[in-house]
Amino acid sequence: MLKEELDLRTLDDDTISEDCSRTSDAAEAWWFLFIAGDMIVMERGGVISVPLAANPTALGLQGGREWHLGTLDGHRCYGAEIGINMPIPDGMAAWGLRDLYEHLDKSHHRIAMKASHMIEWDRTTGFCSRCGTETRRAEGVVAKECPACGFLMFPRLSPAVIVLIERDNKLLLARARRFKADVYSVLAGFVEPGETLEETVRREIEEEVGIRVKNIRYFGSQPWPFPDSLMIGFTAEYESGEIRIEEEEIVDAGWFEPDSLPNIPGKISIARQLIDWFIEGKSKGASKTPL
Ligand SMILES: [Zn+2]
Numbered sequence: 344m345l346k347e348e349l350d351l352r353t354l355d356d357d358t359i360s361e362d363c364s365r366t367s368d369a370a371e372a373w374w375f376l377f378i379a380g381d382m383i384v385m386e387r388g389g390v391i392s393v394p395l396a397a398n399p400t401a402l403g404l405q406g407g408r409e410w411h412l413g414t415l416d417g418h419r420c421y422g423a424e425i426g427i428n429m430p431i432p433d434g435m436a437a438w439g440l441r442d443l444y445e446h447l448d449k450s451h452h453r454i455a456m457k458a459s460h461m462i463e464w465d466r467t468t469g470f471c472s473r474c475g476t477e478t479r480r481a482e483g484v485v486a487k488e489c490p491a492c493g494f495l496m497f498p499r500l501s502p503a504v505i506v507l508i509e510r511d512n513k514l515l516l517a518r519a520r521r522f523k524a525d526v527y528s529v530l531a532g533f534v535e536p537g538e539t540l541e542e543t544v545r546r547e548i549e550e551e552v553g554i555r556v557k558n559i560r561y562f563g564s565q566p567w568p569f570p571d572s573l574m575i576g577f578t579a580e581y582e583s584g585e586i587r588i589e590e591e592e593i594v595d596a597g598w599f600e601p602d603s604l605p606n607i608p609g610k611i612s613i614a615r616q617l618i619d620w621f622i623e624g625k626s627k628g629a630s631k632t633p634l
Contacts, residue, residue: 370397372418373451375458376406378425381437382455384447391438391446393455399423403432408465412457415450422458424466440568444611453566460568464498472496499571504543505531507617508556510581510598514621516605517552517588517596527595527605528614531574544577552596553587556580562620565613576613578621601625 374394376383383404385392395418399406406423413420431437440459444452471478471489478496481488487496507529508515516527532547534540541559548556562576588596599605601622608614 371395372397373415373420373454374399374402374406375412375420375422375455376402376404376425377422377459377462378429378431378437379427380459381439382443382459383425383431383435383437384443385434386436387434391443393447393451394435399425402435404429408462410458410461410465412454412461415454420454420458422454422461424462441609441611444609456566456568460566460571461498463568463570468496500573501571502534502540502573502575503531503567504534504540504547504577505529505574505614505617506544506548506556506559506577506579507562507621508548508554508579508581509621512625513598513600514618515552515554515581515586515596516599516607516618518594518605519592520594521592525606526608527599528608528612529617531614533572534575540575540577544579548579549584551589551593553589554584555582557582562617563613565616567613574613576617578617 372395374396376394376399383394385394394402396402404425406425408422408424410422411419412422438446440452440455443455447455465487468478468487470476471492471494473494474489474492476489476491478487478489480486481495484495485498488494489496515530517530518525518527522528530548530551532543532551534543535546538546544559545556548554556579558578558580560578562578564576565574566572567574586596586598588594604618604622607618610616
């Protein structure tokens, strides 16, 4: 098992507890504070950390859209948004979530991702999407409700499949138009209403690169709050067809040997975990089984 996968897979309910039974009586909490989409962290002596404080005011900040996210190490965790014009105090800085991945403890980063998702959802559900009335928080459930018509809006999750395709010890990588220049990755696409995940895998691959696959197997999943996805990873084997790229979305695609890969995504992503898992299996020469 790769280290990154281990980190994701061992973060169980005991690590991030939704109940408060293990909350210490210390009033300090972990604060996952966002300003203009970036997270505010402590920067002291070259060490990056999540602020631990009674409230944002104690840090010299003022927050809104506050959500309780669970409990970690005996402290409650909260996400909140800071006004875009508020100055960031000395000793603190705003970082992008992707950049923070290498600097934060994995459990802190997981909660930071959740905080980002919740704040963005809160921001975009201020009014009922059925009747236009201003919403409020529902009681006893994580949702916003409309006081006029009773409509409930739950946090939005947009599931997407991501697939590593193997053919004769090579893997298929593609450069999407939305990627930074020169980065190649495995294929991904959103699930459409009425589809099973396996149907999404077949449809996306056929649409984007014109090939058919077989032996679709579940690999793992990853919350991906940019802004609200859940990535569901699969492996698959080539069955038939030749690569024919869908030019609106894909710039280039091809089969790559494990020892001659182009630039690939960073370690934060399940795309990279899929690629690393494939490479590791090939370097060991062992038969691979999804974890
Ligand atoms: Zn309404």
